Amino acid sequence: MAVSALAEQRKVTPGMTVAEATSVAAGGRRAPALRLLPCDPQADRAALVQLAAACEMFSPIVGLEDINLKDGAWPESLLLDVTGLDRLFGGEAALLKQVAEHFHRQRLPARVALADTIGAAWAVAHYAWPEEEDPADAAPGVGSWRVPPGEMSTALAALPIESLRLPDSLLAWLYELGLLTLGQLEPLERAGIAARFGPQLLLRWDQALGHVAEVIRPCRVDTPERAERVLESPTDNREAIVYVLAEQLAKLAAALGERRQGIARLACRLESESKQAVSFAIALVRPTLNQRHLLDLLQLKLERLALSDAVAGISLEILSSAPLVCHQQELFETGAAAGGEQALGQLIDRLSSRLGAAAVVQARAWPDAQPEHAWRPTPMLGLAHRKPRPASSRRPPRELASRWPVLRAGQRPLRLEREPVPVRLVSIVPDGPPISLWIDDQEERIAHRWGPERIETGWWRGRSARRDYYRVETQSGRRLWLFRRLTDGRWFLHGKFD
Amino acid sequence: MSSPSRQRVIDELRDRLKQWESPRRATGAIVSSGYAALDQLLPEGGFRRGGLVECLEPAAGSGAGTLALAAASRATGQASRESAAGAGPLVVVDGQGEFYPPAAALAGVELGRLILVEPRNRQDQAWVWDQALRCPGVGAVLGWIGNFHQRTRRRWQLAAEAGAGLGLLICPASIRDEPCWAQVRLLVQPLVSPHGRRVRVELLRAAAVASGLTVELDLEDETRDLHLDSALAARATVRRSARA
Numbered sequence: 206m207a208v209s210a211l212a213e214q215r216k217v218t219p220g221m222t223v224a225e226a227t228s229v230a231a232g233g234r235r236a237p238a239l240r241l242l243p244c245d246p247q248a249d250r251a252a253l254v255q256l257a258a259a260c261e262m263f264s265p266i267v268g269l270e271d272i273n274l275k276d277g278a279w280p281e282s283l284l285l286d287v288t289g290l291d292r293l294f295g296g297e298a299a300l301l302k303q304v305a306e307h308f309h310r311q312r313l314p315a316r317v318a319l320a321d322t323i324g325a326a327w328a329v330a331h332y333a334w335p336e337e338e339d340p341a342d343a344a345p346g347v348g349s350w351r352v353p354p355g356e357m358s359t360a361l362a363a364l365p366i367e368s369l370r371l372p373d374s375l376l377a378w379l380y381e382l383g384l385l386t387l388g389q390l391e392p393l394e395r396a397g398i399a400a401r402f403g404p405q406l407l408l409r410w411d412q413a414l415g416h417v418a419e420v421i422r423p424c425r426v427d428t429p430e431r432a433e434r435v436l437e438s439p440t441d442n443r444e445a446i447v448y449v450l451a452e453q454l455a456k457l458a459a460a461l462g463e464r465r466q467g468i469a470r471l472a473c474r475l476e477s478e479s480k481q482a483v484s485f486a487i488a489l490v491r492p493t494l495n496q497r498h499l500l501d502l503l504q505l506k507l508e509r510l511a512l513s514d515a516v517a518g519i520s521l522e523i524l525s526s527a528p529l530v531c532h533q534q535e536l537f538e539t540g541a542a543a544g545g546e547q548a549l550g551q552l553i554d555r556l557s558s559r560l561g562a563a564a565v566v567q568a569r570a571w572p573d574a575q576p577e578h579a580w581r582p583t584p585m586l587g588l589a590h591r592k593p594r595p596a597s598s599r600r601p602p603r604e605l606a607s608r609w610p611v612l613r614a615g616q617r618p619l620r621l622e623r624e625p626v627p628v629r630l631v632s633i634v635p636d637g638p639p640i641s642l643w644i645d646d647q648e649e650r651i652a653h654r655w656g657p658e659r660i661e662t663g664w665w666r667g668r669s670a671r672r673d674y675y676r677v678e679t680q681s682g683r684r685l686w687l688f689r690r691l692t693d694g695r696w697f698l699h700g701k702f703d
Numbered sequence: 704m705s706s707p708s709r710q711r712v713i714d715e716l717r718d719r720l721k722q723w724e725s726p727r728r729a730t731g732a733i734v735s736s737g738y739a740a741l742d743q744l745l746p747e748g749g750f751r752r753g754g755l756v757e758c759l760e761p762a763a764g765s766g767a768g769t770l771a772l773a774a775a776s777r778a779t780g781q782a783s784r785e786s787a788a789g790a791g792p793l794v795v796v797d798g799q800g801e802f803y804p805p806a807a808a809l810a811g812v813e814l815g816r817l818i819l820v821e822p823r824n825r826q827d828q829a830w831v832w833d834q835a836l837r838c839p840g841v842g843a844v845l846g847w848i849g850n851f852h853q854r855t856r857r858r859w860q861l862a863a864e865a866g867a868g869l870g871l872l873i874c875p876a877s878i879r880d881e882p883c884w885a886q887v888r889l890l891v892q893p894l895v896s897p898h899g900r901r902v903r904v905e906l907l908r909a910a911a912v913a914s915g916l917t918v919e920l921d922l923e924d925e926t927r928d929l930h931l932d933s934a935l936a937a938r939a940t941v942r943r944s945a946r947a
Contacts, residue, residue: 548838548839551838560827560831567817567819612809617803652897682765
């Protein structure tokens with residue numbers, strides 16, 4: 206989740222609910238509406254790869270920060286190897302200026318740094334303050350920095366310790382000990398650092414200073430990303446189509462395999478003689494080159510496809526690929542072992558391919574008093590690549606319990622009606638508790654009831670809900686969740702405590 | 704044919720039928736149902752991975768889902784940290800679109816280890832069950848199903864054997880007399896109780912065990928523990944020893 210600089214100026218922050226963000230952004234004035242876009246890490250990555258391709262005008266080796274990432278993070282930096290290239294651009298300062306202008310022309314805020322090592326450039330680009338004389342510092346979050354050769358220790362000394370790309374757990378430990386800047390690290394004994402904090406801190410420090418080499422792997426290589434075949438005679442034989450798909454898939458896999466990339470999204474296009482085309486796409490939890498699995502997913506889509514004409518041309522196009530060797534975040538924090546994890550990923554691919562990504566989800570607790578809005582579905586596809594929230598905003602696993610500490614097990618029904626169902630109900634006194642109700646065409650006396658639990662939503666949400674909920678037990682022992690709508694006194698069945 | 708030899712033939716035939724009908728000898732680990740009293744009633748002291756458990760209920764809201772969810776959280780290693788290592792997540796197959804994750808979270812299920820699948824029709828629902836049960840990365844599969852053909856349920860049993868997870872099916876009580884391919888079939892009947900939640904669980908079928916054993920249990924909302932009443936515990940013990 207992220208917000209633009211403009212939205213940030215209007216006090217919108219990551220983690221807000223849509224309603225809250227809209228309300229805050231409007232600010233009671235006639236301001237332009239907030240534009241909300243769904244989070245799509247795959248598309249983000251594809252856009253970053255496009256930016257990398259455009260940057261090849263500055264360097265033949267342009268990579269993403271994949272292999273240098275902190276655990277589970279999604280890449281957001283481009284790495285350019287400009288060794289010996291500054292002369293082509295009139296010096297390092299001129300090169301920096303041209304790169305900054307390149308992004309400025311596209312109205313993309315960018316922080317550009319040039320240093321002897323990847324680690325130092327990353328640190329400076331992320332954490333250095335803009336220099337006063339830098340013309341680009343007029344825009345927030347934008348700037349360019351050059352660390353002169355051999356002066357990395359000086360340049361890094363004032364930077365915060367998090368500029369070393371360390372995991373959050375290690376950072377928390379360093380904060381506790383008061384190690385806040387890289388300058389504080391320098392006088393410490395290396396043996397002591399390794400003994401106390403493990404090898405990672407020293408490795409990052411050495412990488413930043415150039416004592417340990419780090420390489421940039423190009424993210425784009427000229428290989429075919431599309432395989433196409435025109436059939437000699439059109440066919441509607443599905444087995445023949447699958448045979449050709451397997452053939453095309455093998456071609457693409459061979460090309461990608463050479464650069465250790467896997468397919469993350471793949472589009473298929475079946476064209477008839479009359480140039481009518483049917484297209485579909487598959488997406489994967491994690492990039493793969495497993496041809497059997499990919500073909501299986503294509504077949505699942507193909508099975509549900511109605512082909513009106515015989516197919517004359519078949520093409521496959523890779524919409525998105527990603528390195529196979531990059532660190533892959535586990536789907537579950539404590540989950541299936543490696544083999545099971547892989548099988549689980551394939552299961553999610555298969556289910557999502559046949560049912561659609563929206564039908565295979567992970568539920569997230571949502572801080573909303575209205576029961577039907579108290580959770581949000583997140584499609585499992587792409588979840589493994591999702592950029593984790595900062596540690597400060599992470600919640601413990603039992604997040605619902607921590608968000609609703611007053612609720613206990615059994616106070617919410619295991620099955621909630623898609624829409625509250627109106628029910629006929631008898632109360633002794635108007636607005637009083639229910640005595641009996643008609644359910645499944647039968648009248649059932651209510652033996653016990655617990656409530657009311659009043660649930661009201663804020664006026665700022667538009668259509669507010671005002672309800673008195675009762676947990677009831679009927680004479681047959683069934684437990685139901687009913688509410689009385691306070692605005693008109695009507696009763697509804699909302700759930701069953703199954 | 705004399706009466707004893709006729710009886711012997713009938714017994715032999717019954718044994719052979721039972722062998723055909725029974726799932727292949729499962730070798731998976733035993734998982735607690737989540738309730739000690741119910742474990743006592745089960746011949747293996749719990750549910751065996753690689754099989755199906757059918758929880759029948761007379762009507763929605765009877766408590767079968769809570770019972771199944773407790774077993775599912777055990778099968779997915781959410782009851783204790785030690786058993787969490789290596790256990791796959793819980794897959795909930797929700798054909799009706801009524802499963803309410805917050806209730807599961809309040810019952811102690813980690814939403815981060817739950818995959819919710821919403822098939823659009825019965826055909827998809829049957830396919831999802833088959834796929835999820837067959838996957839070795841899944842710890843348990845849970846869902847409310849209608850009256851699926853016994854051939855389909857047989858296929859699910861085979862899938863569970865292949866995947867080694869636990870399948871927990873909540874079914875209408877109307878199928879109680881139909882052939883059963885599951886390792887255990889339970890009937891969960893709600894009882895009226897002003898304190899906590901009370902259900903009567905009847906063991907309709909379990910391998911090598913006579914059916915009809917019942918136990919009445921208090922299902923407490925707050926702790927999700929089922930306690931066997933002392934009198935009932937004695938009754939259950941008597942019945943078990945009578946079977947031996």
